[in-house]
Amino acid sequence: MNNKVIDFTYALEKQKTFSKLLEDKKGIKQPSDIYNVPYSFILGLNSELYEIVNAAKMHKSYSKEKIDRDHVIEECADxxxxxxxxxxxxxxxxxTEVQEMQITAPExxxxxxxxxxxxxxxxxxxARYTLTDKILPLFVELIYSLGFDLNDLEEAYHKKMDKNILELEQGIWKN
Incomplete structure (x- = not known):
């Protein structure tokens, strides 16, 4: 099997910019724990993961509802x-480097x-190893298993972050 290098560094700078905007907003606290990943991050990651589950209706095998693909990829961007x-x-x-993969069921x-x-x-x-060598490859596989590609994800990410930054600057986000 061939390996493919996956680069999500575009998300790092945009998240730093957004985090700086949040720091400047009174009342929004940022984590300062220096030894472990804060539980707020773990909860945030899991929360967004299950937003994907909800948007893709993975837990509703009996449902005949049409899946809103735009909503699913937006949750992936989150x-x-x-x-x-x-x-x-x-x-x-x-x-990260991932092998060309056979797509597994999203569930x-x-x-x-x-x-x-x-x-x-x-x-x-x-945690560094877990994030880059375990979580990131699984995330890539999830994107593909949901029928998207990495270009779809990058486009949705930039769209979502531009909207978040605009809303924050306009004062739509409240403490």
Whole structure:
């Protein structure tokens, strides 16, 4: 099998910019724990993961509702935002190498991702490895298993972050 380098570093700078805007907003607290990934990050990652589950209606095998693909990829972009925040906290680049993959059922990937996210509670050294070598490849596989590609994700990410920054600057976000 061939390996492919996946580079999400575009999310790092945008998340740093957005985090700086949040720091300047009174009443919004930023994590300062220096040894472990804060639980707020773990909860944020899991929350966004399950927003994807809800948007893709993975838990509703009996449902005949049409899936809103734009909503699903937007939720994937939100998870990428949290991955970017976590990578910035851990001071790692969001570059990973993955094998060309056979796509697994999204439900299987979600359960595995959830497990890996929950393991981020270890010291930063272990969390760095978990994020780049476990979570990131699974996230890429999830994107493909949902029928998207990485260009779809990058487009949705930039659109979502531009909207978030505009709303924050306009004072739509409240403390």
């Amino acid at each position: 998870l990428l935002s949290w991955i970017g925040n976590t990578a910035n906290f851990l001071e790692v680049k969001l570059i 299987v990937i979600v359960v595995s991702l959830n497990d890996k996210i929950n393991r981020l509670t270890w010291k930063k050294r272990v």
